Amino acid sequence: MRAFFAITKNTFREARREKLVLLAALAALMLVGAANYFLKLDFGHERLKFVFDFSNGALGFFGSIIAVVLSCKTFHSELENRTIVTLLSKPVRAWQFVFGKMSGVGIMLGVFAAAIALAGAATLFYTQSTLPRNVAASADLPNYAGFFAFCALQWAKLCTIAAVSVFVCSLSNSMMFSTVVSFMFLAASLMASATMWLGVETAASRIFASLLPDLRMFSAAEAFAFGKVDWIVFAILAAYALVYCALCGALAAWIFGRREF
Secondary structure (H helix, E strand, C coil): CHHHHHHHHHHHHHHHCCHHHHHHHHHHHHHHHCHHHHCCCCCHHHHHHHHHHHHHHHHHHHHHHHHHHHHHHHHHHHHHCCHHHHHHHCCCCHHHHHHHHHHHHHHHHHHHHHHHHHHHHHHHHHHHHCCCHHHHHHCCCCCHHHHHHHHHHHHHHHHHHHHHHHHHHHHCCCHHHHHHHHHHHHHHHHCCCCCCCCCCCCHHHHHHHHHCCCHHHHHHHHHHHHCCCCHHHHHHHHHHHHHHHHHHHHHHHHHHCCCCC
């Protein structure tokens, strides 16, 4: 297990040095903060939901970019620098390398999600405190515990995206190819109907769609931010992400362990 934790630690360190990650995180935080500027437009009792949508959009959009790019960059850097040969010549197993990479990226995604969650909660609290009494009385007030539960599930979704990217990386020698294919899988997973043929449903397209993670499932957690947290739904979504990450990691480790370097 020492090798696993060492790879996780090194991956997290490498992820922190990526300028793209820092720029994306900064852009996301600025977008959340900019919600108050757009609130100068009169949105009435929808102001709080408007701020929540900004936080949700920043977390989902920029988080997805970070998940894909970080996974592909940290994975293929070992191949391009030929350090993978040194690693695998030591007592480091393929599963330790793969899951170490996934864990390091997952920790970085957790830091990003926590930062957006705190910024979003602070913006929501500030907006709520500035609402006129008559508007606040009729508005749907945020459930901050539910908001953080929602952000935790969005982190789980980002980890699922990262797991798919790592699986793609285990099949490819090119970082560019892995990045493009990972974004294609992400787009297909977010589409209303994940098919390859512009709405023409075939047996092959149904099989392909069933293999992709259904990222739309995590949208159900949006209700937590302004309502009661359904912990059964929370547990189901968290378990779905955990199982999918484990399956992608296991397949990636099995494939990667049979490659020659």
